[in-house]
Amino acid sequence: MNVVTIGTGYVGINTAAALAYIGHHVAGVDVDARKIAMLRERRAPISEAGLDALLASLQTIRFTTELSEVLGEADVVFIAVGTPSRPDGQANLDYVYSAAAQIGAALSPARDVTIVVKSTVPVGVNGMIETRIREAVQTRGGDGTKLHFASNPEFLREGCALHDTFYPDRFVIGTRDDKAFQMLTELFAPILEQSFVPPASVPSPSPRPRPQCLHTDPISSEMVKYASNVFLALKISYANEIAGLCEKLGGNMADISRGMGMDRRIAPYFLQSGLGWGGSCFPKDSLALLSMARDYGYEMPIVEAAVHVNRRQLDRIVFKILDKLRVLPGKRIAVLGLSFKPNTDDVRNSPSVELAQELVRRGACVCVHDPAGLANARTIYKDDGFLFCDTPAEAAKNADALVIATDWADYRALDWSAIRRLMRGACLFDARNLLRDTMVKNPHLLDGFEYQGL
Numbered sequence: 309m310n311v312v313t314i315g316t317g318y319v320g321i322n323t324a325a326a327l328a329y330i331g332h333h334v335a336g337v338d339v340d341a342r343k344i345a346m347l348r349e350r351r352a353p354i355s356e357a358g359l360d361a362l363l364a365s366l367q368t369i370r371f372t373t374e375l376s377e378v379l380g381e382a383d384v385v386f387i388a389v390g391t392p393s394r395p396d397g398q399a400n401l402d403y404v405y406s407a408a409a410q411i412g413a414a415l416s417p418a419r420d421v422t423i424v425v426k427s428t429v430p431v432g433v434n435g436m437i438e439t440r441i442r443e444a445v446q447t448r449g450g451d452g453t454k455l456h457f458a459s460n461p462e463f464l465r466e467g468c469a470l471h472d473t474f475y476p477d478r479f480v481i482g483t484r485d486d487k488a489f490q491m492l493t494e495l496f497a498p499i500l501e502q503s504f505v506p507p508a509s510v511p512s513p514s515p516r517p518r519p520q521c522l523h524t525d526p527i528s529s530e531m532v533k534y535a536s537n538v539f540l541a542l543k544i545s546y547a548n549e550i551a552g553l554c555e556k557l558g559g560n561m562a563d564i565s566r567g568m569g570m571d572r573r574i575a576p577y578f579l580q581s582g583l584g585w586g587g588s589c590f591p592k593d594s595l596a597l598l599s600m601a602r603d604y605g606y607e608m609p610i611v612e613a614a615v616h617v618n619r620r621q622l623d624r625i626v627f628k629i630l631d632k633l634r635v636l637p638g639k640r641i642a643v644l645g646l647s648f649k650p651n652t653d654d655v656r657n658s659p660s661v662e663l664a665q666e667l668v669r670r671g672a673c674v675c676v677h678d679p680a681g682l683a684n685a686r687t688i689y690k691d692d693g694f695l696f697c698d699t700p701a702e703a704a705k706n707a708d709a710l711v712i713a714t715d716w717a718d719y720r721a722l723d724w725s726a727i728r729r730l731m732r733g734a735c736l737f738d739a740r741n742l743l744r745d746t747m748v749k750n751p752h753l754l755d756g757f758e759y760q761g762l
């Protein structure tokens with residue numbers, strides 16, 4: 309089939325690459341000319357395992373900034389543009405509606421096309437996109453009978469986005485249109501059936517189960533996405549709340565999380581205590597869910613509490629730092645990790661960045677490092693008063709304290725005694741509890757440090 313993906317960010321580019329790999333002709337469209345220039349050279353604009361190699365191997369994919377150039381041939385069009393938060397927590401739908409307007413203006417009324425919303429959008433927005441595109445096509449003489457619409461929310465995790473695209477747990481299609489359902493199941497058949505040969509750069513898990521497929525209505529499909537993301541955020545906040553209590557009562561949170569996770573009803577994921585959740589999805593999706601509820605006069609105290617607990621984690625680590633260092637002006641603090649989680653270069657809405665910003669605000673000189681997110685951070689946070697460092701050692705030099713803000717495996721493997729020798733002070737704040745096991749099993753590796761977890 310001929311496929312167009314509008315947006316070549318974390319969702320769009322992985323979807324586009326996977327669909328091209330399983331045999332479709334794909335055009336990736338983005339308004340960001342820099343991304344398109346990189347993609348034309350088969351360079352991934354984001355850091356994702358296996359993506360560069362996959363892009364280099366693909367013959368049936370092309371990239372453009374001009375939707376109108378490629379829309380005429382499309383059988384399926386994905387909308388995969390961003391839906392960031394507005395200051396009041398509502399999802400900003402400008403990009404989604406702008407993509408819809410572009411589709412409506414350029415689509416041939418004579419062509420059978422299925423339009424699929426992959427962006428995370430509040431309940432009802434799929435319906436609104438459909439209305440707007442139908443109206444636009446009708447003003448150009450079409451009767452809209454050839455247009456089909458579906459919601460197909462994305463569940464990939466940054467850091468293993470291609471893996472999740474090729475080997476998803478589930479596939480949700482929200483549509484009342486049989487043709488749209490049929491197009492999507494045909495399009496993704498090799499993935500739904502797990503019948504494709506795994507790409508060399510994205511090996512398959514073993515065993516290799518078929519994803520479960522849920523066919524539902526668009527509103528339920530939209531809500532599955534929010535309800536899932538916010539549930540995962542709740543789990544992390546709950547683990548953080550228990551960890552805070554354990555700090556008072558005693559008890560080892562790593563063991564407690566392990567013990568909880570041994571129950572299949574709970575599962576071991578998203579129970580790690582630490583600085584809290586962030587990134588481009590959980591914060592905005594929890595705020596958007598609360599905003600939807602507010603619009604309908606419905607209270608969601610559990611979700612509100614999860615957001616509150618998450619914000620409190622930042623204060624908890626800041627007060628631990630203040631307890632030790634006292635006055636921050638004149639102090640030098642190394643912050644290791646800026647991405648919101650390891651294995652991604654995404655530094656948007658990262659609690660690690662918020663921590664570094666708070667330390668700057670309180671007068672500290674903050675030296676930051678990240679294994680993958682430094683280039684993005686240098687652009688996005690260039691005016692935030694950070695000293696950007698190319699290595700952890702550079703960040704640690706003459707530091708009064710060091711904070712591990714993102715749990716990159718690279719940091720676990722550091723030569724900590726060498727880091728200690730570079731530092732002026734001894735405080736090591738492990739806001740992700742990355743070295744907690746080391747503290748228990750090989751404490752000599754952290755000799756000379758005053759260690760505190762969160």
Ligand SMILES: NC(=O)c1ccc[n+]([C@@H]2O[C@H](COP(=O)([O-])OP(=O)(O)OC[C@H]3O[C@@H](n4cnc5c(N)ncnc54)[C@H](O)[C@@H]3O)[C@@H](O)[C@H]2O)c1
Nearest residue numbers: 315316317318319338339340389390391403407427428462
């Ligand atoms: N990042 C994730 O892990 C993830 C996972 C699941 C779902 N989602 C959801 O998917 C959507 C996209 O997220 P993302 O992280 O890929 O966003 P992103 O910010 O990485 O990428 C969005 C891209 O869309 C482009 N764009 C905006 N308007 C456009 C237009 N009119 N035409 C063409 N391109 C346009 C932007 O330039 C950008 O490159 C969001 O709704 C997000 O919530 C994200």
